[in-house]
Ligand SMILES: Nc1nc2c(c(=O)[nH]1)N=C([C@H](O)[C@H](O)COP(=O)(O)OP(=O)(O)OP(=O)(O)O)CN2
């Protein structure tokens with residue numbers, strides 16, 4: 157029986173988008189609060205009952221949070237264009253080698269009702 161487990165974390169960060177015209181609020185440096193939900197799908201291991209250890213996943217996400225929180229996202233290596241789309245892909249690339257059964261990375265900007273999901 158396949159189940160999906162997930163872990164959610166938040167971070168606050170700044171970014172800017174150079175493709176918007178001069179004077180547009182998205183062109184200048186501005187900040188957001190983001191939430192990220194990562195999901196792993198699979199069958200529970202009969203020996204443990206776990207698909208993956210959520211404590212271990214929390215640790216892996218903590219490292220990513222450290223790389224993003226209170227940063228200018230454009231300056232984070234690999235995130236020159238820090239859209240929701242590219243942030244979700246950036247997180248996927250860093251978790252997938254450790255979690256082969258990673259099924260989804262969703263990033264949400266709750267305050268604006270916006271989200272993006274990457275499934276590989
Ligand atoms: N497809 C995408 N479109 C846009 C993205 C994106 O990541 N993918 N991002 C933006 C900007 O980040 C923009 O700053 C979002 O602004 P807005 O929609 O006005 O949201 P708020 O400023 O209200 O968000 P708060 O965090 O509540 O301040 C634009 N388009």
Ligand SMILES: [Zn+2]
Nearest residue numbers: 171182186188
């Ligand atoms: Zn923005």
